[in-house]
Amino acid sequence: MTExxxxxxxxxxxxxxxxxxxxxxxxxxxxxxxxxxxxxFLFYVIFPIFESFNISFYRWDGLGEPRYIGLENYRELxxxxxxxxxxxxxxxxxxxxxxxxxxxxFIALFLNQTVAGIRLYKSLFFFPFVISQVVVxxxxxxxxxxxxxLLNTLLEGLGMSPVNVLGDPTLATYGIxxxxxxxxxxxxxxxxxxxxxxxxxxxxxxxxxxGAKGWRMLWHVIIPQLRPATFIAFVVTIIGxxxxxxxxxxMTNGGPFGSTRVLSFYMFEKALSEYGFRMGYGxxxxxxxxxxxxxxxxxxxxxxxxxxxxxx
Amino acid sequence: xxxxxxxxxxxxxxxxxxxxxxxxELSGTLKIxxxxxxxxxxxxxxxxxADFDAMHPDLDVELTIIDREAYKTQIRNFLSxxxxxxxxxxxxxxxxPYISAGLFEDVSDLWEEPEIAENLASTKGxxxxxxxxxxxxxxxxxxxxxYREDIYNELGLEEPTNWDEFKSNCQAIIDSGRKCFxxxxxxxxxxxxxxxxxxxxxNGYDFHMALTNGEVAWTDDRVRETFANWRELIDMGAFxxxxxxxxxxxxxPFMVNGEATAYLMGNFAVAPLRDAGLGLDQLDFYQFPSIxxxxxxxxxxxxxxxxxxxxxxxxxxxREFLRYVVSADVQTExxxxxxxxxxxxxxxxSVDDDEMLNQGFAMLSSNSPGGVAQFFDRxxxxxxxSIAMEGFQEFMVFPDNLDDILARLEQARGRIY
Numbered sequence: 001m002t003e004x005x006x007x008x009x010x011x012x013x014x015x016x017x018x019x020x021x022x023x024x025x026x027x028x029x030x031x032x033x034x035x036x037x038x039x040x041f042l043f044y045v046i047f048p049i050f051e052s053f054n055i056s057f058y059r060w061d062g063l064g065e066p067r068y069i070g071l072e073n074y075r076e077l078x079x080x081x082x083x084x085x086x087x088x089x090x091x092x093x094x095x096x097x098x099x100x101x102x103x104x105x106f107i108a109l110f111l112n113q114t115v116a117g118i119r120l121y122k123s124l125f126f127f128p129f130v131i132s133q134v135v136v137x138x139x140x141x142x143x144x145x146x147x148x149x150l151l152n153t154l155l156e157g158l159g160m161s162p163v164n165v166l167g168d169p170t171l172a173t174y175g176i177x178x179x180x181x182x183x184x185x186x187x188x189x190x191x192x193x194x195x196x197x198x199x200x201x202x203x204x205x206x207x208x209x210x211g212a213k214g215w216r217m218l219w220h221v222i223i224p225q226l227r228p229a230t231f232i233a234f235v236v237t238i239i240g241x242x243x244x245x246x247x248x249x250x251m252t253n254g255g256p257f258g259s260t261r262v263l264s265f266y267m268f269e270k271a272l273s274e275y276g277f278r279m280g281y282g283x284x285x286x287x288x289x290x291x292x293x294x295x296x297x298x299x300x301x302x303x304x305x306x307x308x309x310x311x312x
Numbered sequence: 313x314x315x316x317x318x319x320x321x322x323x324x325x326x327x328x329x330x331x332x333x334x335x336x337e338l339s340g341t342l343k344i345x346x347x348x349x350x351x352x353x354x355x356x357x358x359x360x361x362a363d364f365d366a367m368h369p370d371l372d373v374e375l376t377i378i379d380r381e382a383y384k385t386q387i388r389n390f391l392s393x394x395x396x397x398x399x400x401x402x403x404x405x406x407x408x409p410y411i412s413a414g415l416f417e418d419v420s421d422l423w424e425e426p427e428i429a430e431n432l433a434s435t436k437g438x439x440x441x442x443x444x445x446x447x448x449x450x451x452x453x454x455x456x457x458x459y460r461e462d463i464y465n466e467l468g469l470e471e472p473t474n475w476d477e478f479k480s481n482c483q484a485i486i487d488s489g490r491k492c493f494x495x496x497x498x499x500x501x502x503x504x505x506x507x508x509x510x511x512x513x514x515n516g517y518d519f520h521m522a523l524t525n526g527e528v529a530w531t532d533d534r535v536r537e538t539f540a541n542w543r544e545l546i547d548m549g550a551f552x553x554x555x556x557x558x559x560x561x562x563x564x565p566f567m568v569n570g571e572a573t574a575y576l577m578g579n580f581a582v583a584p585l586r587d588a589g590l591g592l593d594q595l596d597f598y599q600f601p602s603i604x605x606x607x608x609x610x611x612x613x614x615x616x617x618x619x620x621x622x623x624x625x626x627x628x629x630x631r632e633f634l635r636y637v638v639s640a641d642v643q644t645e646x647x648x649x650x651x652x653x654x655x656x657x658x659x660x661x662s663v664d665d666d667e668m669l670n671q672g673f674a675m676l677s678s679n680s681p682g683g684v685a686q687f688f689d690r691x692x693x694x695x696x697x698s699i700a701m702e703g704f705q706e707f708m709v710f711p712d713n714l715d716d717i718l719a720r721l722e723q724a725r726g727r728i729y
Contacts, residue, residue, distance in 0.1 A: 061409060061413075062388055063388060063391075063392065063409055063412075063413035063415065064412060064413045076727075081720070144557075145557070146554040146557055147554065164554045164556075166557050167554045167556040167557040167709075252498070253498060253499060255498060255500070255556060255702070256556040256557075256706070256709060257556075257702050257703070257705050257706035257709075258702055269698075272385065273385075274381075274384050274385070274694070275689070275694040275695060275697055275698035276694070276695070276698075277388070277409070277694070278695065
């Protein structure tokens with residue numbers, strides 16, 4: 001440092017408190033704490049989303065040179081029957097999976113009492129959610145087994161003809177959804193059980209004095225108070241329905257003849273499975289799935305934002 | 313993920329000191345990635361690596377065994393990112409993606425050496441793409457009909473030699489309250505085996521290859537003829553019910569329990585059938601009989617292979633390892649009944665004395681004049697194979713959908729090739 005500069009800087013008498021960092025510490029501290037999370041989120045979530053959009057415009061086997069083909073993949077999707085089947089199946093999953101919410105609510109109401117050993121009953125009802133989806137899939141596959149399965153043994157006992165649930169293209173998807181509902185109802189039940197703890201006893205007392213009971217009590221007094229629990233149950237159920245991959249993979253592997261595929265499974269099959277490696281086509285399926293999810297995500301975010309505003 | 317690195321037993325090599333002077337001195341490290349993860353193949357691979365290591369004192373053999381299913385997707389990553397010196401794979405069209413991407417080394421030079429050229433001629437076609445050879449085979453196995461000998465004897469049936477006998481046998485079996493064939497099509501490829509045989513017997517090997525290469529339309533009348541033959545069996549009720557819900561292993565009990573009498577399968581089905589209690593006098597094998605007498609018999613015999621990735625660092629040692637694997641002694645040893653229990657690829661090697669292997673070997677070496685196919689999902693490009701095999705499964709359940717299925721396959725053919 002030259003003498004002049006030295007004296008100049010001394011002349012200003014800089015105090016450490018005046019530093020840029022110090023002046024902006026209120027802004028910097030949270031940014032620094034956020035940085036690792038944000039960087040990882042950008043790299044592992046945001047960047048892949050755009051990369052998927054990009055790859056969906058190419059024909060690429062994952063090994064050679066990608067070739068730009070514009071919207072060709074999407075045009076093929078429009079004529080691809082397997083894709084159409086997957087889309088409809090996704091819709092079935094979304095709608096029927098929502099049954100887990102009323103199912104969970106009623107079990108929760110049923111279990112929300114003080115009897116000896118109720119904790120045990122609660123844990124038993126919660127049990128299916130604890131075991132892995134793969135195990136649930138296997139258990140239901142055996143349950144449905146056309147030759148040795150419990151379901152057909154029962155049906156035969158009742159004098160009915162056996163059904164091959166997972167082998168029948170019209171029934172297979174519903175069979176898998178039923179298997180998926182088992183743990184999902186347990187999940188919703190736990191959400192409602194915690195929600196029921198927060199129900200205000202004074203309001204119930206007041207409603208009772210006004211003569212409300214049974215369904216009216218439930219509909220007008222209890223359920224409105226369970227709104228936060230319902231919202232969370234709705235969110236996890238929708239996400240669960242769109243993520244329905246493992247059950248399908250275990251129970252039918254997409255079959256019979258592709259009738260139980262959903263978008264996520266079809267994407268995996270096209271892009272990453274043994275016979276796949278059409279990265280561009282898989283990416284275009286992923287983009288469609290993303291756009292569907294985006295509708296729900298936008299709704300969830302909007303709804304949470306409204307709540308926040310109301311809360312202030 | 314099953315993954316284990318077996319490091320070279322350098323000490324063993326030093327103590328035994330049996331480096332044969334016949335071999336050029338190799339040095340450095342030889343990295344082998346293998347998919348031989350089932351217990352018996354795993355032991356074979358570990359022994360080959362250890363023996364090869366002992367033969368070359370200056371060479372370190374590093375073996376990594378990867379789960380067989382996981383390997384099928386991992387190979388794409390490691391071939392381009394972290395190539396070993398030697399890698400397992402499959403013959404025929406399954407090699408093509410890696411050859412087009414320049415990831416497999418051309419080993420045509422090995423195939424010019426007399427030792428290999430003379431002894432491995434039968435599998436050369438399966439290793440050839442674009443006029444060059446891209447690897448060496450180490451084992452293969454026959455496909456055919458494994459049947460319950462005791463039930464055939466009980467019903468007074470003979471091994472069929474033509475299509476009419478095949479069907480009349482089947483009718484007799486159905487009349488006795490059993491099913492002719494067990495099959496589990498949940499994972500689709502088993503139906504591919506049936507299509508392979510029916511099509512090769514109806515239209516011949518060359519037609520079958522043209523079809524899997526996309527040169528013939530799926531809506532062609534000759535293809536329909538194949539399906540018409542298949543339909544005869546389906547309409548008779550030859551196959552077990554609900555096969556679309558079972559894997560090939562889950563279909564085995566039907567044969568063990570005697571509810572079905574035969575299984576069109578690869579030789580790998582013999583071990584589980586014997587383990588399940590079927591004795592030597594209960595289980596036998598016959599070649600899929602002729603349908604159209606004008607076409608020569610051809611067989612499916614899937615071949616498993618070794619390749620050198622083009623990014624390999626120690627290609628000299630890798631070539632020596634490939635020579636070692638296909639040599640007659642090693643072939644005899646690794647394919648015997650206590651190891652892989654399959655057929656050696658080297659013509660000078662001897663086949664283990666096993667009822668099924670002997671029949672398979674005789675069939676492939678002398679009674680398959682039409683040619684030897686790999687298997688539907690190895691001969692056809694992967695994408696075509698998956699769409700077609702799904703169609704075969706649908707056909708087996710709803711034979712009336714045939715027109716729709718063939719139109720779909722034809723559309724896929726137009727796009728894929």
